Amino acid sequence: MSTKINELQIIENLRSIAGRDSLGLLDDCAVFGEYVITKDVLVAGVHFFPDDAPYNLARKALRVNLSDLAAMGAEPFGVLIGACLPKDISAEWLNDFNRGLKADIEEFGVQLLGGDTVFHDGALMLSVTAIGKTSKPLLRSGAKIGDNIFVSGALGGGYLGLQNKLKGRGDLRYELPNPRIELGIKLREIANSCMDISDGLLLDLNRLCEASKVGAELVSAQIPLADMAADLLEQISGGDDYELLFTADCDAVAGCYKIGKIISGQGLKLDGKLVAPKGYVHN
Amino acid sequence: MSTKINELQIIENLRSIAGRDSLGLLDDCAVFGEYVITKDVLVAGVHFFPDDAPYNLARKALRVNLSDLAAMGAEPFGVLIGACLPKDISAEWLNDFNRGLKADIEEFGVQLLGGDTVFHDGALMLSVTAIGKTSKPLLRSGAKIGDNIFVSGALGGGYLGLQNKLKGRGDLRYELPNPRIELGIKLREIANSCMDISDGLLLDLNRLCEASKVGAELVSAQIPLADMAADLLEQISGGDDYELLFTADCDAVAGCYKIGKIISGQGLKLDGKLVAPKGYVHN
Numbered sequence: 001m002s003t004k005i006n007e008l009q010i011i012e013n014l015r016s017i018a019g020r021d022s023l024g025l026l027d028d029c030a031v032f033g034e035y036v037i038t039k040d041v042l043v044a045g046v047h048f049f050p051d052d053a054p055y056n057l058a059r060k061a062l063r064v065n066l067s068d069l070a071a072m073g074a075e076p077f078g079v080l081i082g083a084c085l086p087k088d089i090s091a092e093w094l095n096d097f098n099r100g101l102k103a104d105i106e107e108f109g110v111q112l113l114g115g116d117t118v119f120h121d122g123a124l125m126l127s128v129t130a131i132g133k134t135s136k137p138l139l140r141s142g143a144k145i146g147d148n149i150f151v152s153g154a155l156g157g158g159y160l161g162l163q164n165k166l167k168g169r170g171d172l173r174y175e176l177p178n179p180r181i182e183l184g185i186k187l188r189e190i191a192n193s194c195m196d197i198s199d200g201l202l203l204d205l206n207r208l209c210e211a212s213k214v215g216a217e218l219v220s221a222q223i224p225l226a227d228m229a230a231d232l233l234e235q236i237s238g239g240d241d242y243e244l245l246f247t248a249d250c251d252a253v254a255g256c257y258k259i260g261k262i263i264s265g266q267g268l269k270l271d272g273k274l275v276a277p278k279g280y281v282h283n
Numbered sequence: 284m285s286t287k288i289n290e291l292q293i294i295e296n297l298r299s300i301a302g303r304d305s306l307g308l309l310d311d312c313a314v315f316g317e318y319v320i321t322k323d324v325l326v327a328g329v330h331f332f333p334d335d336a337p338y339n340l341a342r343k344a345l346r347v348n349l350s351d352l353a354a355m356g357a358e359p360f361g362v363l364i365g366a367c368l369p370k371d372i373s374a375e376w377l378n379d380f381n382r383g384l385k386a387d388i389e390e391f392g393v394q395l396l397g398g399d400t401v402f403h404d405g406a407l408m409l410s411v412t413a414i415g416k417t418s419k420p421l422l423r424s425g426a427k428i429g430d431n432i433f434v435s436g437a438l439g440g441g442y443l444g445l446q447n448k449l450k451g452r453g454d455l456r457y458e459l460p461n462p463r464i465e466l467g468i469k470l471r472e473i474a475n476s477c478m479d480i481s482d483g484l485l486l487d488l489n490r491l492c493e494a495s496k497v498g499a500e501l502v503s504a505q506i507p508l509a510d511m512a513a514d515l516l517e518q519i520s521g522g523d524d525y526e527l528l529f530t531a532d533c534d535a536v537a538g539c540y541k542i543g544k545i546i547s548g549q550g551l552k553l554d555g556k557l558v559a560p561k562g563y564v565h566n
Binding site: 006009010011013014017018019020021022025029030032033035037038039040041042043045046047077078080081082083084091094095098101102105110111112113114115116117118119120121122123125127129131 | 289292293294296297300301302303304305308312313315316318320321322323324326328329330360361363364365366367374377378381384385388393394395396397398399400401402403404405406408410412414
């Protein structure tokens with residue numbers, strides 16, 4: 001009989017064969033020389049809707065990877081795109097997709113370095129590899145007890161955007177994330193630890209705490225939400241926000257929100273009570 | 284009405300937005316600093332058989348990318364693996380796949396740097412990014428008139444292996460290519476141009492000639508074939524051989540076969556007659 005397995009078990013298994021520069025597969029990118037590198041796979045029906053407009057879809061596929069570069073404090077350098085395309089895809093669709101690629105390649109000053117396209121009988125799949133450059137990579141493992149915890153913007157927009165999409169309404173908060181490149185570069189000199197929030201604040205902060213061997217306490221009233229009237233826990237355990245989460249030994253960082261403190265021990269507290277690190281896990 | 288499009292048109296469209304370091308998307312890898320990088324996507328039913336054994340499949344996915352590094356005269360440095368896995372995949376399958384990865388990571392001295400796995404309703408897809416290092420990248424565009432043309436081994440094994448696979452018989456020539464890493468490194472000091480043969484000698488030599496703005500003449504009796512009794516044209520226009528094709532201003536290279544000469548003009552001649560650059564094109 002065969003045994004079922006999930007994504008986290010796979011990563012755990014791969015960790016045992018991962019290379020030195022992979023940083024134990026714990027960070028948003030691997031680091032080699034002055035470069036950092038990341039790779040994300042996006043599949044129709046899992047990470048986006050099959051009928052999403054190709055112009056923004058191309059940009060989203062780039063941007064979720066550029067967000068990983070931002071999390072490492074890196075400037076975008078180059079991208080490679082792998083695409084498995086349904087056989088009946090139209091030239092119009094591809095032209096719009098390429099226009100989207102071109103727009104973001106120019107906006108973020110990144111080079112298209114290569115890629116591979118395949119036609120097949122299945123759904124659309126995109127695989128993007130992004131390379132960045134940084135003099136000082138930001139890691140998840142650097143949080144110090146006493147650090148303040150910051151986020152770069154309102155959380156929950158990705159979650160609320162997804163709810164709208166499920167009702168058939170377009171929502172750019174889900175369709176077009178905004179990688180915090182400039183902030184990431186600035187944080188090289190400020191942050192002790194950093195990552196991007198792709199699976200929700202609680203789950204991702206817990207990952208940062210585990211990597212740093214610390215705990216964290218959050219103050220709900222200080223957490224900026226996309227909809228202050230909507231449910232807090234749903235907005236901080238949904239996916240696709242792509243804001244930066246970082247810790248620093250200072251009281252304020254321009255444009256960012258201080259939401260809590262790094263403490264000794266382990267686990268997360270919200271308003272003084274332990275909270276489960278619930279987050280967005282595909283399937 | 285929508286318009287159909289093929290893989291070559293896509294590459295042509297992307298070329299207009301490709302970056303400087305992409306080398307116009309004409310080579311086996313992009314070059315940046317001392318590094319080269321490549322990315323290949325493999326899909327079940329297109330590049331391999333859905334029931335291929337996972338141990339060798341993992342190694343094939345790595346090796347077709349390592350072959351691109353060999354073509355640039357690069358040493359393997361790191362790989363990132365993206366995988367879209369069918370939801371009903373078993374832990375046993377994944378364990379065998381990971382064992383294959385581990386075996387080749389060790390054999391080729393390459394680091395696993397990262398990756399991404401997704402479960403979905405469709406077929407198995409693998410996307411591998413490979414990074415190499417070289418002091419002097421070998422390009423397709425360096426062939427000189429008067430160069431001899433060489434290949435690193437017998438051609439047609441991939442094609443004949445595929446025919447066996449289609450009859451339900453295993454064939455390692457198709458299932459497990461052998462990237463010519465050591466030869467690629469040696470060729471840095473010897474070859475004027477180089478690439479790997481993934482789509483057949485004729486099609487790939489024509490690409491090399493176009494990149495170098497030259498023509499080529501081949502002597503059929505000098506072309507080493509996997510089966511000297513089987514059809515020549517089929518064996519030099521089938522895919523999946525992954526031997527190196529290179530040109531050099533010398534008469535012999537140890538372990539390699541001299542198969543013809545670079546000439547002025549354009550197009551390919553076989554035994555004095557023009558021959559169409561037929562090759563293996565997916566779909």
